[in-house]
Amino acid sequence: MGRFFSTVIPWATLFWLFFRHHLWRENDVYLLAGDEVVVSKSGKQTYGVDRFFSSLASKPINGLSFFVLSFFNIDRRTIL
Numbered sequence: 001m002g003r004f005f006s007t008v009i010p011w012a013t014l015f016w017l018f019f020r021h022h023l024w025r026e027n028d029v030y031l032l033a034g035d036e037v038v039v040s041k042s043g044k045q046t047y048g049v050d051r052f053f054s055s056l057a058s059k060p061i062n063g064l065s066f067f068v069l070s071f072f073n074i075d076r077r078t079i080l
Helices: 003-008 011-024
Strands: 029-041 051-053 057-072
Touching: 029 051
Parallel strands: none
Antiparallel strands: 029 057, 051 057
16 A cells, blocks of 8 residues: 555646546536635644734734635536
8 A cells, every 4th residue: 555655646637537527517607716724733743834824813823724726616506
């Protein structure tokens, strides 16, 4: 199982092919939206811990930042 840890997976291409094959409808309208979330985290041993601006605290805090993209089908009013 350890041999798979060094395998590079082209996630963007994989997700795009899945979308085109299983979800795409030619006449529908789609919208791509992004959102960033900052989660507070103490300690210095966690990979990725840095100072990020938190709108809830109104100042930079130690934590992790996650950015998520969501794909919406406007015509069917669903999140893909």
